[in-house]
């Protein structure tokens with residue numbers, strides 16, 4: 001490897017975070033959500049690291065699921081967004097893939113399909129997010145219809161929260177009430193909780209949980225939270241200083257010259273830019289970690305490079321800089337770049353080398 005931009009993924013941290021989710025609900029199970037290439041951490045690597053203990057894996061679509069199955073993953077794979085074309089049902093049935101079903105029309109498609117084996121359906125309810133799911137008023141009938149079908153084996157009752165990271169808002173309690181009422185009397189397991197609910201909404205944990213972001217060690221909450229504080233960040237993004245210069249007061253750094261030194265400043269140019277997935281909107285002052293101390297980026301992020309303030313730091317060409325990881329949280333970088341850790345993790349691009357610890 002010549003260019004030093006890389007992520008280091010600590011698979012022990014991911015195992016620790018998965019165990020934390022399970023420990024909060026020892027009677028329940030957890031689908032480890034590894035859609036979008038395990039939020040940029042590498043789906044096959046993460047699945048292999050969790051395979052011994054994860055109850056199932058959640059992905060967005062059949063292509064992501066098939067990748068795991070073809071890599072030899074044996075644990076069940078759940079399609080969170082369901083199928084997009086009826087023809088996918090053949091593979092779903094053949095390989096025992098679990099599938100979200102989010103509309104009455106899909107139930108009728110399953111009823112008409114010729115399948116080799118019955119499938120496991122996660123019947124999604126729209127409890128308030130207004131994205132996917134069967135209306136609560138139609139839910140009992142949808143369940144009963146699925147129950148009649150030879151093409152359906154098991155059914156799990158599922159919904160998704162839209163604001164569970166805001167602990168003082170009433171939205172999640174409202175969604176819980178809608179779900180509880182609409183599922184009354186239905187004899188099937190429940191699945192509601194995303195990471196925020198796993199961590200902070202005990203009544204949402206139920207039979208199955210769906211932790212995603214927390215597996216990667218990032219808290220969904222803006223403030224401290226007793227369970228989230230036990231998470232361990234799994235991904236460290238680093239690169240190296242490739243040039244150093246002393247900038248005088250009044251000189252600018254980078255495109256548009258939007259950083260202007262107000263005093264003599266030692267600037268390191270680091271081989272990392274927005275084409276690696278570092279956010280272009282990160283402002284001057286976004287924290288970084290250099291040689292055991294905090295510093296900041298300087299100037300506009302370029303495609304392949306950015307500037308780091310090395311004033312007063314023992315650092316030079318070849319010094320490693322951490323952009324997020326255990327010393328600078330991805331959430332801090334997100335706060336400085338008008339985004340969220342999800343986009344930072346999933347935005348890491350192909351040319352960034354991936355290195356794994358504790359395989």
Ligand SMILES: *Cc1c(COP(=O)(O)O)cnc(C)c1O
Pocket residue numbers: 033035080160193194195196210211212213214220
């Ligand atoms: C992505 C996703 C999750 C995981 O959400 P996190 O906030 O990352 O924990 C859970 N359920 C569904 C339906 C999802 O799409």
